[in-house]
Amino acid sequence: MIEAKSLTKTYPDGTGALHDVTFDIRDGESCSVIGPSGCGKTTLLLICSGILRPTEGRVVIKGTDVTAPSKELALIFQDYGLFPWKTVYENASLGLELRGFGKRERKRIVSSLLKDLGLQGFEKYYPKQLSGGMQQRVAFARALALNPKIMLMDEPLSSLDALTRENLQNFLLQLWRQKRMTMLLVTHSIEEAVFLGSKVIVLSPRPGTVIKTVDNPQMGDSDYRTKEVFFDKCREVRQSLDGGAI
Amino acid sequence: MQGSKAELRWWSYLITAVAIFGLWHLVAVILDSIALPTPVTVFFAFIAGLKDGLISHLLISTLRIVYGIALAFSLAVPIGLVSHETRVDKFVAPLIYMLYPIPHIVLLPVIILLFGIGDLSKIILIAMIVFFQILVTTRDASRNISGNYIYPLLSLGASKREIYKHVILPACIPKILTAMRISVGTAIAVLFFVESFATYRGLGYLIMDAWSRANYPDLYAAMVTMALLGFGIYVLLDRVERKVCRWVYV
Ligand SMILES: Nc1ncnc2c1ncn2[C@@H]1O[C@H](COP(=O)(O)OP(=O)(O)OP(=O)(O)O)[C@@H](O)[C@H]1O
Ligand SMILES: [Mg+2]
Secondary structure, eight states: OEEEEEEEEEOTTSOEEEEEEEEEEOTTOEEEEEOOTTSSHHHHHHHHTTSSOOSEEEEEETTEEOOSOOTTEEEEESSSSSOTTSOHHHHHHHHHHHTTOOHHHHHHHHHHHHHHTTOTTOTTOOGGGSOHHHHHHHHHHHHHHTOOSEEEEESTTTTSOHHHHHHHHHHHHHHHHHHTOEEEEEESOHHHHHHHOSEEEEEOSSSBOEEEEEEOTTOOSTTGGGSHHHHHHHHHHHHHHHHHHO | OHHHHHHHHHHHHHHHHHHHHHHHHHHHHHHOOTTSOOHHHHHHHHHHHHHTTHHHHHHHHHHHHHHHHHHHHHHHHHHHHHTTSHHHHHHHHHHHHHHSSSOGGGGHHHHHHHHOSSHHHHHHHHHHHHHHHHHHHHHHHHHTOOHHHHHHHHHTTOOHHHHIIIIIHHHHHHHHHHHHHHHHHHHHHHHHHHHSSSOSOSHHHHHHHHHHTTOHHHHHHHHHHHHHHHHHHHHHHHHHHHHHTHHHHO
C-alpha cells in the first residue's frame, strides 16, 4: 500500500535528514516509526504525504508514485494541527471546504463527527479555550471528515498528559480497527509505538535510516498494555534504539 | 460576564479622564498663567469654536489622516504579506533596510514639488510614514509563520490563494492592526506638521493661528480637538481589532 523506496533527503543547506530509508506498509496495517530527536521523522512524513520531494528514492502508494498531496491521505501534526484563529467548527470543516464540499454537506459531516468525538456544544469555541486532549480531537475530526484511507501522524499525542494520552491511544486503536485504515504514526514514546503499531520501525540518529523493524502482531487490544508480550516488545524496541545511539 | 467586563472598562476610562482634567485644572489654578487656561475656559472656547468652523477643520484633518492611513494600509499590507515568499522578500528586505531608517519627513519639499501644496502631498507624506511602520510589522509577521502551519493545509490540497486566505492573512492581522494603532500617534504628529503651513484648513492650522494670535483658550481648544481625533481613531482601530481578532481575546 505505502512503499518507501530508498528515500534519502538532504536539505538545501546540506543537512542530511534521511538516508536510504526503505519500508512498506500493507493495506490496513498500522505502523509506528520511532527514532531519536532530529533523525528525520517529520521529514519522512512530509515526503510520504507528497509535500516534500526526496533527494533520492520514491514513495509509491497503491502502485502510483507520490508527487503531490493525495486525497486518500490525511496528515496530523502535534502542535500546529489547529489554526488558533478558527473556531472548532471552522477548523474541523476546513478540509471539506478546501475539497469543495458545499455548506450543508460540511455541516452534516462535521456535526456528526464532533458529536462522535464528544465535542458537541464546542463548535464556536476557539482552540485555546479547549484542553489539549480536546484540541487534538478536533484535529482528528478535521482529518477524519475527509474519510481518508491513510492517516499519517506526527507525534499527535506528545503534548498531552498521560491519562488523556492513553485515552486517545485507545481512541486511535478503535478507529484503526473499525475503519480498517492504514496508519503511519511517528512517536517518541516506545510504549505508544508498541501499543499502536502492528509493526515498529526504528530509525537511527540523523541522517535517519532503518535500524530494525519489530513485528508486533499481537497488538490490537486496549489491554495489550498489561500483557507480558507488550513489555517484551518494548524492551526489544528500546534495545535497538540504544544500539543505534552508540 | 462579558457585559460587566465592558462596563468596567468604560468606568475606568471615565475615571482616568476625570483625573486628567482634574489635574489640569489644579495645575492651571496654581500656576495662574495666561499660557495655561483652565479646562473650563477651554471648554467654552471649544463650544464657541464649534459654532465657528471647528467642525469643518476637524473634518478636513480627519479626512487627511484617514486617507493617509488607508493609502498606507492598502499598499503596505499586500506587500508585507507576499514577503512571505522568499522570492519577494529578496526585494522587500533591502527596500525596508535602506528606506525605513531615513526620516521621511525631510522629504516634504520633494513631495510638495512633485504633488503640489494641496491635500494630496499632505496625504502622501502621512501615508509614506505610516506605510513603513505597517510594512515592517506585516513583513516580520508573515516571514515568521512556521511551515508547520502550512503543511497541514498543503496536505489538504490547498492552493496558494487558500494558504493566504486561511493562514497567512489571519496570522498577520493582529500584528497589522496593532501596528496601525501604534502608527496613529505618528500620523497625528505628521498631520500637525503638514498643516502648520501653506494651508488655511485643518486643526494644525487652527493651532498655529491661535498661537500667533496669542489666543490661548482657542489654542488649547484646537489642541484638545486634535487629541480627540487621535483618540477617536485609536479607539476605532481597537474596536476593529477586538472584533476581527476575537480569537486573540477570548
Ligand atoms: N527545512 C529544513 N531545512 C534544513 N534542515 C532541516 C529542515 N527541516 C528539518 N531540518 C533538519 O533535518 C533534520 C531532521 O528534521 P526532522 O524535523 O525531520 O526531525 P524529527 O525526527 O522530526 O525531529 P523531532 O523528533 O525533533 O520532531 C534535523 O536535523 C533538522 O534540523
Ligand atoms: Mg518531528
